[in-house]
Amino acid sequence: MIVVLTGGTGGTKFADGLRRVINPQDLTVIVNTADDFQWWGLHISPDIDSVMYVLSGRVSKERGWGIAQDTFFCLQTMKQLDEPSWFQVGDRDLAVHLLRTKLLAQGKTLTEATAKIASKMDLQVGVLPMSDSRVQTRVNTPAGELSFQEYFVKRGYQDSVNSVRFEGASEAKAAPGVIDAILSADAVFVAPSNPVTSIGPILAVAQIRQALRDTSAPVAAISPIIGSAPVSGPAGILMAAQGFPISINGVAKAYEDFLDVLIVDDADEAAAKELERSDLRVSCMNIMMRSENDREQLAKRALSFVSQNLPRKISVAS
């Protein structure tokens, strides 16, 4: 069993590579839920949706988010009714938010709602929210404290960032299945998502961070940083705000208490050699995922590298 910790779009590509090269039923994805928010009265789980849309083949390849060929007529009408329209909900997308909100209103947990929706999408991969408790990423900026979606989508991550905190994380428990998955895994991957606001909230759940330290499985991260810049998005700004260097060293530092393997880009070969030490193996490969083939190749090479440290053999499709 392979476990991946991930946020939205970036890390999801790596999970997609994995499900293409192993038996997808042997893959469990643990997803950040600290970006979840209420929109038009609906419970939106942006990262869970991204994972499900990508792993079920529904995602819009042009946009990289939402459902392929989706339309935005409800959104347009909402705008005409003077309702907020900065978060782009498609008409097909809306069905998923409606169903999740209905299930939660019926008393289902987020884990149960996610399992039901994933099953209706014929998803083979296991998708687990990190927690059924409410954890909320709060971004402290000169303009005030913002929710992640306000910071990221509404304001296009143009604000400078003083700090980030995860409201509710100290009381949050891991969702059912999360700790077991990590402890019984053959390998755990930290996807190349933003270490602060995508992986950070997952690690802020103390039980999960402890399980990553305790598991006998190797824990490997794919760096979201190449050289001194993130592959995409605001990871650099956010890492700096939290005191991490914007480099593979910063990634290693963010995960230092549990990381066994760090997979970095070929471009970071020199830094990789300096970083490697007895308890941290660093492997260089192409980590840019521009195509589906890139995803598969990265997944294969990462599995192959990690399998050198694996107690059991991982079956990788040829």
Next chain:
Amino acid sequence: MIVVLTGGTGGTKFADGLRRVINPQDLTVIVNTADDFQWWGLHISPDIDSVMYVLSGRVSKERGWGIAQDTFFCLQTMKQLDEPSWFQVGDRDLAVHLLRTKLLAQGKTLTEATAKIASKMDLQVGVLPMSDSRVQTRVNTPAGELSFQEYFVKRGYQDSVNSVRFEGASEAKAAPGVIDAILSADAVFVAPSNPVTSIGPILAVAQIRQALRDTSAPVAAISPIIGSAPVSGPAGILMAAQGFPISINGVAKAYEDFLDVLIVDDADEAAAKELERSDLRVSCMNIMMRSENDREQLAKRALSFVSQNLPRKISVAS
């Protein structure tokens, strides 16, 4: 001030005729809410929506319900997720249900939510739900007791009907503004809607029925029956189930305690003469509304006939 009591599609055409021939700000429409129901976790008010869509010019003229040129992509996706899909919610339509549901969840009353949505639609006509309390039409059939939407939409009114009741009506109060509107009106019209399940629930709110008896304004109904059949829908079956003849006599009987004027089709001239008595004037005209011009003509003629009994003159556009 002119007041119209109405249900969904049929009666709404008459209200639309009125707003075209008088100052729309002088028109208040009191709407049946006993067909309201929860759908995908949203609060749907089918008759309020019909009234707002027709009176704001948004209605689909082809379908006679919903919003013009609307699409159904959310509905299709819901169906793919195995959610119920027999109630046809369009993508643009959905925005209205989302906004209403959000406002109600924020603690707003249905009256307040309706006023806000109507204002965002630039509706000139006043739209009042009959009640802010929950009243539900329940249709007793050999297949069991059904909600109105189950009976009407899901099962296409194919069941025979034993009886109809209005759950919650005995405790329901009229919504704010309803009683004042009726008591201070220059004329009250009962639109040609189904007397049992469209107008019936409004009358089942005791305060409203009493206000119709008490008002000094003439109360005029347009018959939804021509000869021995309804113009459309299941009005005949439902009238028979409630013990009313399926004829203009049945309409007169349903409203006998407050009706001053009954407007019937030219085809019912003979029956009209028999029905007329000292306290009920019956007027024959073309009541079929096939075109917008038909609506305007009926509204003008109805206003003209009723104005003979009016304390004040109603200004009708020429």
